[in-house]
Amino acid sequence: MCADTPETAPEYKDTLNLPQTDFPMRAGLPKREPEWLAHWEKIGIYDRLREKAAATPGARAPFTLHDGPPYANGHLHIGHALNKILKDMVVRSQQMMGRDARYIPGWDCHGLPIEWKIEEQYRAKGKNKDEVDIVDFRQECRKFAEGWVDIQRGEFKRLGVTGKWENPYLTMDFRAERIIAEEFQKFLMTGTLYQGSKPVMWSPVEKTALAEAEIEYHDHKSHTIWVAFSPKNASGDLADARVVIWTTTPWTIPSNKAVAFNPSIAYGLYRVDATEGESWTKPGDLYLFADTLAPEALAKARVTEHTRVRDVTAAELGALTLAHPFAGMDGADGFWDYPVPMIDGDHVTDDAGTGFVHTAPSHGADDYDAFVKRGWIKEMTHNVGEESEFLDHVPFFAGLQVFDRKGKESKANPAVIDKLVEAGGIIARGRTEHSYPHSWRSKAPIIFRNTPQWFASIDRPVGDNQDTYGKTIRQRALTSIDELVTWTPQKGRNRLYSMIEARPDWVLSRQRAWGVPLTCFTKKGALPTDDDFLLRNEAVNARILEAFEAEGADAWYKDGAKQRFLDGIVNPDDWDKVDDILDVWFDSGSTHAFVLRDREDGSEDGLADLYLEGTDQHRGWFHSSMLQACGTMGRAPYRGVLTHGFTLDAKGNKMSKSLGNTVSPEDVTKQYGADILRLWVAQSDYTGDLRIGPEILKGVADSYRRVRNTMRYLLGALAHFEESDRTQAEDMPELEQWVLHRLAELDSRVRDGYAAYDFQGVAQALFNFCTLDLSAFYFDVRKDVLYCDGDSIERRSARTVLDLLFHRLTTWLAPVMVFTMEEVWLERFPGPESSLHLQDMPETPVSWLNPALAAKWTGIRQARRAVTAALEIERTNKVIGSSLEAAPEVFVEDAEALDALKSVPFADVCITSAITLTQGAPSKGAFQLPEADGIGVTFHMAPGDKCLRCWKILPDVGTHTHPGTCARCSAALD
CATH class of the missing domain: 1.10.730.10 (Isoleucyl-tRNA Synthetase; Domain 1)
Structure with a gap:
């Protein structure tokens, strides 16, 4: 035939x-994704999954990822998208692996950024915030936050994030405010809360204390001065010598109370021998310096020649008492006529400066600690006000500000420097650019300022009998980090441990209006150190909580609040109501209490399986949640912590609107669809910083x-x-x-x-x-x-x-x-009720594993690569158009490998019409692939005719019932 x-x-x-x-080949994701979002909303996908778990009690172990609350202020940026997509991938994967994976999204609604926005609106209208009723002001803040919660909720849902979106948690919900207050009352009742006066990080622009988590560091150009202090009690050659300090904060000199040195540093007495024409020193002047820093300091003072006279011992330094540079000045009225002691301190180094540290305990943490250590707490000064202005009692400088209302340098530093020049107390001055703390909200520089604040002691024993992991907050936190929490990546453990190991007490109070108040009362006329200074009364506490549950925290600020909470329990006239608000990190740190513990759909044991945020939250939410929970329930509120890096542009630069290199989640979803953004997250190493840009997204789209x-x-x-x-x-x-x-x-x-x-x-x-x-x-x-x-x-x-x-x-x-x-x-x-996201990953039988078969097919595929590579040469040379036109001969040296190829339809594996397998070394001219050792391929055309159905070229084509077919195809047609 x-x-x-x-x-x-x-x-x-x-x-x-x-x-x-x-x-379809083309996805059309930007247009079609909203259809699936609507489908999931219609069938109530999140609640369906909870019902699935409830139908088989105990069959699905719960898994709770607790959402760190984003701030309800502004549209989402790419960092938000990264964070929420990672969370969603965790929740969905855990659910599909058989867990009951719960995710309740939430928002941080209190705090300064929202308050700041409302104040800006007032200023634009010529209104003064302080003249507005505080409850009305708080209501405007609440309304502002509600608007942004709705906007951000829609933006998060568009990314495909599943969760309890119709009932999220908000820190400004009445019940949340009640529980935040209740958590604060635990600090009050267990003796952890105290009022102290110590230097805190203070924003002159925002007029409030700030926590470490609210600080970021930027380059800042500061004044730098070298100031000489004269001894009051020295004899011999030290009588005429002066101790030189170096500082980048001249405005703190009026509050100087001591000069510190380090006994382990080598110090010397130096004499000026010659100077340049213009110098605040003169030949014969004697100064004390650390030896390693003396040459540079003297050069700054324009000293051209000097002599090191002798060593100066630590004992000699410790015996000195100095005079303040402004002591005895006309018009100072004796304000600075106090002794300035020399004190030893380990914080003093010889890395920079002079080896002596100007010590103002009201304006520095090390300075404060040095004074507390010596019991000199009464030496604290209160010279600087909330707008960084010198107070009226300070001679020469009253009313002068360090920074103005916009965060720009004002008149205080130049005035202090000029007065030092007049007093003969300065030997050199200059400018230096260095890393300086700024408020992350206003972006303005901050100051350290002594002011009465409320603190949570992290080293005072917590009187709650929850001592399994330690008696103090610090002990409990450090034990939790090492014994109770899994860290992803592991380096997150080291970061948080070192922070908590070294951190000071927690500043809980803020001098603002929009937040949960410190619901406590202080006794009139009592001192903070008195046992009865704070009112600790369960009946009062219960009355406050009942009001907050019904009206929210606004109840604290309504007229007659003090009488309402105290009448009939204690005499209201004996007590003052505290009107500071809680640090918003206390709000977010308390979320475990009103989400994990308090909600029916929270966590059975009140703990989260995972907290997931960016690396900045080691000093933020991870940190505050740890401290808060260790203070109220004795341990960390989470079993696992995952951290991710930051988002950068394609070149590795930080994103900035001014640079025009930002990537908006909305823009990506409009151009590519949210699945491309999600795939970018999945393909990236989130443990470091992640790059994103047009070319990167094109590569993701190709994948x-x-x-x-x-x-x-x-x-x-x-x-x-x-x-x-x-x-x-x-x-x-x-x-x-x-x-x-x-x-x-x-x-x-x-x-x-x-x-x-x-x-x-x-x-x-x-x-x-x-x-x-x-x-x-x-x-x-x-x-x-x-x-x-x-x-x-x-x-x-x-x-x-x-x-x-x-x-x-x-x-x-x-x-x-x-x-x-x-x-x-x-x-x-x-189907109208169908969804993949209601399914679990199928169980895969272990019996499918067959390592011996896998090893065999590794060899077969290697041989196949040699054949396909040989045929590609013939295709390139236009000898053949299709591999089915070939019937190569394959030489195989290894007998076992040959048996493996013969045991399978190797021609079908190579997609050729026929193949000949021959044992032995490849013939001369045979094609060989370096990675397929011992295999050679000789090309031959396939004999026969082309089957018109399967296109194989076989000798039997045309000899069967159906015209132009091979045996296989003819049988199939039958």
Whole structure:
């Protein structure tokens, strides 16, 4: 029988089992993603998952990721997107691995940024905030926050983040404010709370104390001065010598109370021998310096020649008493005529300056500690007010500010320097640029200022009998860090541990209006050190909490509040009401109490399985939550902490609107879709800083398209797949059993990766599998069987494997590509109540693992690469157009490797019409691939005619019932 010609052959295309799917190649995510969001909202996907868990009590272990509250102020930036997407991938992966994964989003609503915005609105209208009723002002702040919560909620949902969006937690909810107050009362009742007067970081612009978490460091150009103090009690050559200090804060000199030195530093007495024409020193002057710093300091004073006279001992220094540079000045009225002692201190170094440190205990932490250590607390000064102005009692400088209302340098520093020059107390001056603390809200520099504030002691025993992990907040926190918390990455442990190990007491009070007040009363006429200074009364506390539950914290500020809370319990006239508000970090640090502990959908034991935020939260939310919980329940509120880096532009630069290098989540979702943004997160190493930009996003989109094509292929090949088509693993050909082995390997890799929050590792493993194992190999090899076979065991096995692949790939990738995998699922399993996100990852039998088979197929694939590389040369030279035109001979030196190739349909594996396997060394001129050692390929054209149905070239084509077909195709047509 002769083969048909193209003119006479029947049309066999319609007899092939070609892929059938309406799944589009182009995703159209920006347009379609909102449709799936609406679908999830309609079916109540989050609540459905909770119902699923409730239906089988105890079957699904709970997993709670507690949301660190973003601030309700402004549109989302790319850092917000990174954070919320990471959280969503954690929650979804844990849910699909069989947990009851809960996520209650929340917002931080109190605090200065919102208050600042309302004040700006007032200023624009010519209104004065202080003239507005405080309750009315707070109501405006509340309304402002509510508006931004609604905006941000919509922006977060657009990213595909699942959670209890219709009932989030807000720190300004009445019940939340009640519980924050209740948590504060625990500090009050257990003796942890105290009022102290010590230097705190103070914002002159915002007129409030700031916590460490509210500080950021920027370069700042400061005055720098070298000031000489004369001794009052010295004899011999020290009688005429002066001790020189160096400082970058001249405005603190009026508050100087001591000069510190370090006994371990070598000091010397130096004589000036010659100077430049203009110098505040003269030949014969004697000065004391640390030896390593003397040359530089003298050079700054324009001394050209000097002599080191002798050593000066620590004992000599400790015996000195100095005079303040302003002592005895006309018009000072004796204000500075007090002795200035020399004190030793370990904080003094010889890295810079003079080796002597000007000590103003009201304006520096080390200075303050040095005075507390010596019991000199009464020496504290109160010379600087809340706007960084010198108070009226300070001679020469009253009313002068360090920084003005906009954070710019004002007149205080120049005035102090000029007065020092007049007093003969300065030997050199200059300017230096250095890292200086700024408020992260106003971006203005801060000062250290002594002011009465409320503190939580972290070293005072907490009187609550919860001593399992320590008696003090610090002990409990450090024990929690080491024994109770898992850190991802581990370096987060070291960072928080070192911070808490060295931190001072927690400043709880803020002198603002929008927040939860410190609900406490102080006794009139009593001192903070008196036992009855604070009112500790459970009945009063209960009355306050009842009011807050009904009216919110505004109840504290309404007319007659003191009488309302105290009448009938104690005499209101004996007590003063504290009107400071709590540090907002106390608010957010308390969220575990009103979310994890207080809500029905919180956590069974009041603890979170995971807190997840950026690395800046080691000094922020992780830190404040740790301190707050250790003060109220004796341990950390979390079992795990995950931290991520910051987002940078494509070149690694910090994003800035002024530089024009910001990337907006809204812009990305409009151009690419949220799944591309989510995939960027998954493919990035979040443990460091992450780069993003147009070219990076294009690369992510390319990766996305490859996976999308994989899923499209699966959908097409699985058209009309029925359960009756399924075959058992043991009946499958080796190639399918190899795929099952890979699935079993990947199941372990995916689950372990998700459990360790290694999203990059999971994404890389799955993408490599889709690209290298499936698209480039398995799909390529099995197209012929899928398209051309009849009801063969090979085709049924392949389709069974594709179904198993489908269920695993969709659920494995669902936590990352939430929209696309839902689209894939609904394409195959449509329905008004259907959703992939109601599914779990299928259990994968361990019996599928077959390392011996995997090793065998590694060798087979290596040999295949040698064949395909040899054929590619012939294709490039236009000898053949398709690999089916070839029938190569393959030489295999290793007998075992040859047996492996002969045990499988190697021609089908190589997609050739025929193949000859020969043992022995490759013949001369045979193609060899370096990585396929011992294998050579000789090219031959395939003999026979082309099957008009499967396109293989075989000798038997045209000899069967159906014209122009091979035996396999003719049988399939029958």
